[in-house]
Amino acid sequence: MKKLVFLFFFLISSVVYADNGIHIAVATNFFATLKVLAKDFTQQTGIKISISNGSTGMLYAQIKRGAPFDMFFAGDSERPELLEQQGLIEKNSRFTYAIGKLVVWSTNKQLSADLSKLDLKNKNLLFVAIANPKTAPYGVAAVAVLKHYGLYQQLQHDNKIAYGENIGATFHYIASGNAQIGLIAKSYLFNASSTAKSDKIMQGEVVEVAKNLYPPLTQQAVILKGKNSAEIKQFLQFFHSKKIKNIINSHGYGVG
């Protein structure tokens, strides 16, 4: 028994988090893009970047409780501002790294991705997928757009809105055909077009929503308190280059 207990503690202590390189927490919608950038950075400098993805709200709660992240790339500007007010970030480290763009994506030929032409009585329309406005800024934007076109009340009344837990789930609702049309992040479609699902995207119709129809999807990043280092400085220098801005832009984001 004693041996077992010893073995147990030996094994449990063997997995210790290797604390080198940079550790970044990222909102799911920027996860794929950040992965690409991080790979580039590691190739150039040899500095490793470890990425943890999750919803902005969850990551915020974890950071407040001492999660071992160095930087936080949030899906909004609200949470970075809150962290700043609470004194949990390095002074003046908050910056806008991307501005999200909303698109309407329809995979059904009978349904127009131009919302001004969308007929709610069309039999092919079973569900419109949007992100949950309570947890995702893209959901708030989607609701604003549906309201602008006078579709929101009727859809809600008919229980035809499927709420994705985040923008990724919303994407999968549409990609899998369970929802025939939906409002998602443009960046998500970019990522999808580089995978096996691309055939489906090509079939579908995508229309970018005019920026003035929804509150801006400003995404901000911060360096967490006490985590500034030479590596982070190097990473930020890399991040703010023209080349990276072009990559972020090509991934479906506006650049601040």
Added chain:
Amino acid sequence: MLADLSLQPLWITLQVALYTTLILMVIGTPLALWLARIKGKKKAVFEALIALPLVLPPTVLGFYLLLILSPDGALGQVWQAFGFAPLTFSMTGLVIGSVIYSLPFAVQPLMSGFELLGKRPLEAASALGAKPIDRFFSIILPLTRRHYLVAFTLAFAHTMGEFGVILMIGGNIPGATQVASIAIYSHVEAMEYTQAHVLSAILLVMSFVVLSIVYGLNRKLSR
């Protein structure tokens, strides 16, 4: 295609599941023995208490554990007062969370086993002069072997597939707290479907092998 595939999450999952199950067997035994002995209202209340982790959605349970285990939380403060490293975002935290999450799956089969066994075999052994530890290993354990097997497999399998609790208190840290289920989810979020499929397949095969070995062992033991 498989450039970003790391198998480390599987190793972490296996460790969490194994530690959790072993701890559950150790603390679940006295708990279930006690529950099998008490009666009436008291029993109903404690049985309900043990079943509560089944009610809370995993992410909600995870959120409360995050609050309690954090360095400012009730348990976290005590823990760190003893000079230990923080519980959250560590393997230790994952195991504590999983023990609570899978507790009913271990305790309930054991309890029904001990109830079926009744008092008589133990009283007989006691009359013959057997000490409590001796009674446990020579009577209770062999006679409730099948219930232990059920408790072990349920607790193990339940922890292998755990997601919400671990995501909350673990922080999805690659190489430290990113278990297989979370790694698969992250691959899907990054639209790396091939990696997600490969990892899922390995997780299923691995769980199947472990469970087969356990069931096989049971057949051997019952001969």
